[in-house]
Amino acid sequence: MITAQVPDGARRVADRVRRRVPPVGVDxxxxxxxxxxxxxxxxxxxxxxxxxxRILGGQVVTPAPSWAYSLVAAAGLALIWRRRRPRVxxxxxxxxxxxxxxxxxxxxxxxxxxxxxxxxxxxxVSTREALTLxxxxxxxxxxxxxxxxxxxxxxxxxxxxLVAVAVLAGIAGANRRRYIEAVRARSELIERTQExxxxxSVDAExxxxxxxxxxxxxxxxxxxxxxxxxxxYVTSDLPPPAAEALQAIKTASKEGLxxxxxxxxxxxxxxxxxSKQPQPxxxxxxxxxAGVTAAGLPTTVVTTGRPPRVLPLTVDLAAYRIAxxxxxxxxxxxxxxxxxxxVTYGHREVCxxxxxxxxxxxxxxxxxxxxxxxxxxxxxxxxxxxDAGRAPxxxxxxxxxxxxxSAS
Numbered sequence: 001m002i003t004a005q006v007p008d009g010a011r012r013v014a015d016r017v018r019r020r021v022p023p024v025g026v027d028x029x030x031x032x033x034x035x036x037x038x039x040x041x042x043x044x045x046x047x048x049x050x051x052x053x054r055i056l057g058g059q060v061v062t063p064a065p066s067w068a069y070s071l072v073a074a075a076g077l078a079l080i081w082r083r084r085r086p087r088v089x090x091x092x093x094x095x096x097x098x099x100x101x102x103x104x105x106x107x108x109x110x111x112x113x114x115x116x117x118x119x120x121x122x123x124x125v126s127t128r129e130a131l132t133l134x135x136x137x138x139x140x141x142x143x144x145x146x147x148x149x150x151x152x153x154x155x156x157x158x159x160x161x162l163v164a165v166a167v168l169a170g171i172a173g174a175n176r177r178r179y180i181e182a183v184r185a186r187s188e189l190i191e192r193t194q195e196x197x198x199x200x201s202v203d204a205e206x207x208x209x210x211x212x213x214x215x216x217x218x219x220x221x222x223x224x225x226x227x228x229x230x231x232x233y234v235t236s237d238l239p240p241p242a243a244e245a246l247q248a249i250k251t252a253s254k255e256g257l258x259x260x261x262x263x264x265x266x267x268x269x270x271x272x273x274x275s276k277q278p279q280p281x282x283x284x285x286x287x288x289x290a291g292v293t294a295a296g297l298p299t300t301v302v303t304t305g306r307p308p309r310v311l312p313l314t315v316d317l318a319a320y321r322i323a324x325x326x327x328x329x330x331x332x333x334x335x336x337x338x339x340x341x342x343v344t345y346g347h348r349e350v351c352x353x354x355x356x357x358x359x360x361x362x363x364x365x366x367x368x369x370x371x372x373x374x375x376x377x378x379x380x381x382x383x384x385x386x387d388a389g390r391a392p393x394x395x396x397x398x399x400x401x402x403x404x405x406s407a408s
Contacts, residue, residue: 027080034113035076039069041109042100064105071100072110079113082120090117090133094140101144111141111159115166122170123177130174134167205374209381225253281316282307282343282350285323289341292327297356298338299327305345308404315402318378319343319352322386325375326354326398334358337395349384352400355391375400 046064075096082089093113100107118137122130141159228250232243280288289299323341330339337358344351372388375398379386384402391397 023083024080027082030116031077031079031082034079034116035073038076038107038110038113039072042069042072042105042107045106045108064100064103064107068100068103068105071096072107072113075100075110075113079116082117086117086121086124087133090114090121090137093117094137098140098144111144112162114141115162118163119166119170119173122167123174125174127171127174130167130171134163138163202373206377209374209378221253221256225250228253280320280324281311281313282319282323283316284320285341285343288320288324288327292331292339295331297327297331297334299341300338301341301343303343303345307345307350311350312382312404314382315350315384315404318382318384319350319400319402321378322352322375322398322400323354329372330354330356330358330396334396346404348405349401349403352398352402354398355395356397357395359395 042064075093078089078092078096093116097107097110097113100110114137118134121133125133138160141163228246232238232246232250238246285301289301292299327339327341330337334356335358337356339354339356342351342353342355344353372386375388376386379400379402382402383405384400386398386400388396388398
């Protein structure tokens with residue numbers, strides 16, 4: 001457990017530091033540290049304290065003047081711009097190191113500067129170009145080693161490994177960045193697609209509700225228009241105010257019905273096979289349950305109370321659609337299970353409770369799927385409410401309370 005926690009803690013600390021320190025601050029700190037170490041290393045190599053160390057490869061080590069270390073300092077300080085001008089920084093670092101060595105001074109410590117610049121270049125260029133620049137860097141630094149008095153040693157061989165590690169690490173970092181960018185882009189695309197799908201599903205359900213409510217209102221207004229016409233026809237001895245009121249009702253309902261039909265032409269879809277079918281209600285609940293049972297979800301209907309002689313059309317339609325959507329969700333998510341539809345008729349409301357014994361939908365941050373949004377909007381459209389969630393004894397449960405007065 002401790003071994004697994006240490007990298008996570010170190011990663012969190014690194015992320016915290018990265019967020020607090022800007023990239024420019026990191027580059028400045030790195031450049032100053034590298035410059036200080038390499039200049040001090042070159043000075044120590046050019047001015048050995050021991051007398052025996054003054055002779056290297058049969059040659060006397062020549063101390064470098066103060067101005068010569070400015071070449072090493074320029075190579076190190078160039079790392080400040082390594083993110084903005086990586087190729088230029090690599091060229092400057094190589095030029096500073098090669099110039100210091102060309103003057104005949106010992107400065108092996110400065111050879112670590114170009115690999116650092118090479119790593120940054122490999123992060124930003126293609127793999128082929130990174131390998132080409134790595135080969136050129138290795139040849140240039142190898143020339144400094146070969147021309148030096150110490151010839152080839154184990155440290156010089158390690159320099160070749162340092163160049164290889166720098167370029168390979170840069171290539172690996174570039175590949176990781178590209179992978180992260182691809183994952184991020186794909187995640188954003190999936191999120192946008194899901195949002196678009198959700199929006200379209202909700203809009204389609206709202207449009208369906210609007211069409212069905214339109215049909216209900218159109219039916220009611222047609223009845224009003226017909227009844228007003230019949231009343232004015234069969235009662236010829238009505239007082240003038242009553243006759244005028246009936247005529248106004250007939251005219252207003254006829255005009256409203258015409259406008260509703262015009263809206264219907266917009267709401268209905270030409271490819272909607274159910275657009276001209278009678279609106280369903282709880283009277284078709286048994287047929288719905290029979291179809292659900294045939295689809296693999298054994299379902300029973302339990303009715304409590306006595307239904308009113310005429311159930312309001314909007315409530316009847318909303319109750320049927322809520323039961324239909326709930327059973328459809330149970331078929332999709334419950335798995336092998338059974339379902340029960342409880343219908344309770346009260347004096348002021350009709351209550352539906354649809355339960356199943358399945359495993360329910362997969363775990364999610366919220367239980368508000370597309371279907372639940374539509375069911376809640378249906379319940380709210382008639383002045384009711386809907387609750388959905390996991391049942392206390394397992395499975396899923398949808399409860400809707402629809403007032404009978406909302407459409408009367």
